[in-house]
Amino acid sequence: MPDTPRLGVVAADRIQRLIRHRPDAVLGFATGSSPIAVYEELALRVAARDLDLTEARGFALDEYIGLAPDDPQSYASFIRERVERPLGMREGTVRVPDGTAADPRAGGDDFEAAICDAGGIDLQILGLGANGHVGFNEPGSSLGSRTRVKTLAARTRADNARFFDHPELVPRLCITQGLATISEARTILVVATGAAKARAVAAVTEGPVTSMCPGSVLQHHPRVTLVVDEAAASGLALIDYHRSVQIHSC
Numbered sequence: 001m002p003d004t005p006r007l008g009v010v011a012a013d014r015i016q017r018l019i020r021h022r023p024d025a026v027l028g029f030a031t032g033s034s035p036i037a038v039y040e041e042l043a044l045r046v047a048a049r050d051l052d053l054t055e056a057r058g059f060a061l062d063e064y065i066g067l068a069p070d071d072p073q074s075y076a077s078f079i080r081e082r083v084e085r086p087l088g089m090r091e092g093t094v095r096v097p098d099g100t101a102a103d104p105r106a107g108g109d110d111f112e113a114a115i116c117d118a119g120g121i122d123l124q125i126l127g128l129g130a131n132g133h134v135g136f137n138e139p140g141s142s143l144g145s146r147t148r149v150k151t152l153a154a155r156t157r158a159d160n161a162r163f164f165d166h167p168e169l170v171p172r173l174c175i176t177q178g179l180a181t182i183s184e185a186r187t188i189l190v191v192a193t194g195a196a197k198a199r200a201v202a203a204v205t206e207g208p209v210t211s212m213c214p215g216s217v218l219q220h221h222p223r224v225t226l227v228v229d230e231a232a233a234s235g236l237a238l239i240d241y242h243r244s245v246q247i248h249s250c
């Protein structure tokens, strides 16, 4: 298990390898705090001219309903400030679901079509909610779901309240890629850190595949890498096995 600062390096290495053989790769970007170390490491490499993402394109996972793209708490702002700008990608290259569309249902279908037109997502970066959600697919989400409007779980609203001036300001609805959408990415990189994620990491990795733990759907995916620190890995029953796999593969 890499320590927390090393997580970004491990994940960035994987992304850099992809870009080396496919400069115009389609990347899926998660928001939230977990992938920030990855984006910062990528930004360092871009600044050092070791990595060029000018031809890469991308899609965000989700957005709050009701937040305009220029709202500082919107995921559109996150993508602009934390992804496009520091990674040298043109503004608008990473498409974010529209949280202010007059018809969000049609917006979901358009988003799906755009992913399809781009040829699908080559590598999806994912965070993990403490309740096992990926994107904003809350427990109970259909394993076959596509991009659509969802109601946020109370736990998710409470967890994300730290980004807002007042807990009541956290939106109640979101638009998110579905579990089937996410599962179609060719490779998936899940990043999770800290003890608060330990239960979710264990449930996603070793628990049953169930809509009650949406991230568990990834057990059906052939190419998923879980990048976790010691604290996030602490609930894994097979921790010794996972450690030995890492040692032998280094």
Ligand code: GLP
Pocket (backbone or CB within 6 Å): 030, 031, 032, 033, 034, 035, 061, 062, 126, 127, 128, 129, 130, 134, 135, 136, 156, 160
């Ligand atoms: C948020 C986002 C997810 C993110 C998750 C974990 O609600 N919608 O895409 O992965 O929750 O967030 P964090 O990394 O801040 O713990």
